[in-house]
Amino acid sequence: MRKAALVAGVLALTGTLAACSSGAAEPGTGDEGSTVDAATATSAADFGGIDGLVEAAKQEGELNVVALPEDWANYGKIIAGFEDKYGITVNSASPNASSAEEIQAAENLKGQDTAPDVFDLGAAVALTNTDKFAAYQVENWDDIPAENKEASGLWVNNYSGIMSLGYDSDKLQEPAKLDDLLGADYKGAVALNGDPTQAGAAFAAVGWLSALNGGGVDDFGPGVDFAQKLRDAGNFLTLDPTPATIASGETPAVLDWSFNNIAAAADKPSWETTVIPGAVYVSFYNEAINKDAPNPAAARLWQEWIFSDEVQALYLEANAVPVRIDALTESGAVDEKLVEQATFGTDSDDWVSPDQAQVDAANALLTERWAAVVK
Template structure:
């Protein structure tokens, strides 16, 4: 059915559906100006959201709640991957097809540099750390993924509490992590190791030197080129330095239960920002803004928490179950992806040298 025909058919909708529409338009606002923006978005009728695959970070639940609140907006999506999303936006520069684009924040920086995205400051923008947003809102972080030790307690008698612990003989041939030269997770965990050993984005050598020591101690089981999630579930990895959300998913959704322990290293860790943007000259700008505001609202942020990722807004209180799964961890530092990206070549070289030297 065509969009115009759908609108004309509204009078034939069941009373329950009409009631939901009335509630969406007439209920309390999530933020000042929500109703007016919804009315403007209704005239467009659609929002195209790039790279928000429904099985990732609980986007499925955000889609469902958005549609329930704004029944006159059709929300469509694809699942491209961060770098591919930027490539697609660049190819469609003259005739953009997307209204919003979601990606790892390093790709968001690339999209802004190429002038593919537009400034927009959504609800909660000022609550974000400065390194989690572009000053004018060309991109902003919606959730983070945080480096943690994912520990299989069936294979490890005592879970390590910090970076220093992993160097102990009891973790010989126990630790797996991803290659920092070819994977985003590997790069992020190297900066986490840097923070945990006196460094930061300006001193990544502290992280590569630490990983070199981990190899020299004989504690590295393997360095992977792709995610070892399936191997972890099968019980092939004692300690995986990876993202917290993978551990939470293994523990609470994929059957590991208490066998999986998730540890945020006590010295320090980092939060990798995942960001979203309003696409420049997108076909449905008001619907795009409505979608972005919903994502950043209290409702949207709490839905992320239910999907095992930490919301970017620190002022949002989490549901009790999500808060219990992701307790406060003040040692988590927000990763400055602009600085981190500038250190990529240096990181690759230093890591290779540190590993070869051992």
């Protein structure tokens, strides 16, 4: 399961993304034959319209993505759909890399033709790396709430999950309350999807534990305290969960994004997903263009694709909540049953999510205290 890292990763991706050198990107050509510098284009209008952007992207012929596993939020179908619709080859590297490793890959491969063209990032990494992004506003810009985008288009929220508990119903009872996870039935069973000082899913899990324990997004202390209680009870499992460990039964209870937990049931029929009563933790991922993208027109066309009705509906199909959910619901473009399923019957009034200052404070606390929990 892909993790959105919150601090710089240690893995340099030069081994998996080895490349030959490349010169500056060639300008695209708009639909009226005018030369367009795709690397500085801020909307499809700069190409003379969407048809001009498509033409310029097809001339490049390729798109480089990183950290997009096929079983994460429907990215398998999203990538295949882009290739089928536009005839552009998508080179998908290191699908299980973290957000921080996406940024590291861009730094390591800058100026080479296999550098990432686009990013899919957790909030903390996105907000601390805006100097690496190119501003772009998609045609559906007005459908995206102001709070879900940087004003110029440096980053735009694309989808979110809801923090949940996945569990093997053949071995475990559904918890009625959070403290049930401290019981003997959950001995050696409860895992987080990664290290919360590195991974967005695990960071959110601690935030959710905190909110359920009377804390909040501005104080992760109660979440760390509860994780320590899990450890003291012998219920905290330090094994990093994957679809394989879930299927084999090695990680029988996992705190993770709802779309990951629900997807795990495909290989583990007894796997159930629940949202423990109380606060509902959400956090959007972010779409951004690498300002040094080797395929700048394709990168911008990918943005248009991501925020299209088709792809936003594909996120929802995978139980992720697309950022344009209100516009899609209003237009009737999505099945309301899927909305109910993806949100577990909650709405934005029930949701909690930290802002940048709160993320920074939580990161500082986790850096100071998490090692003691897992030692």
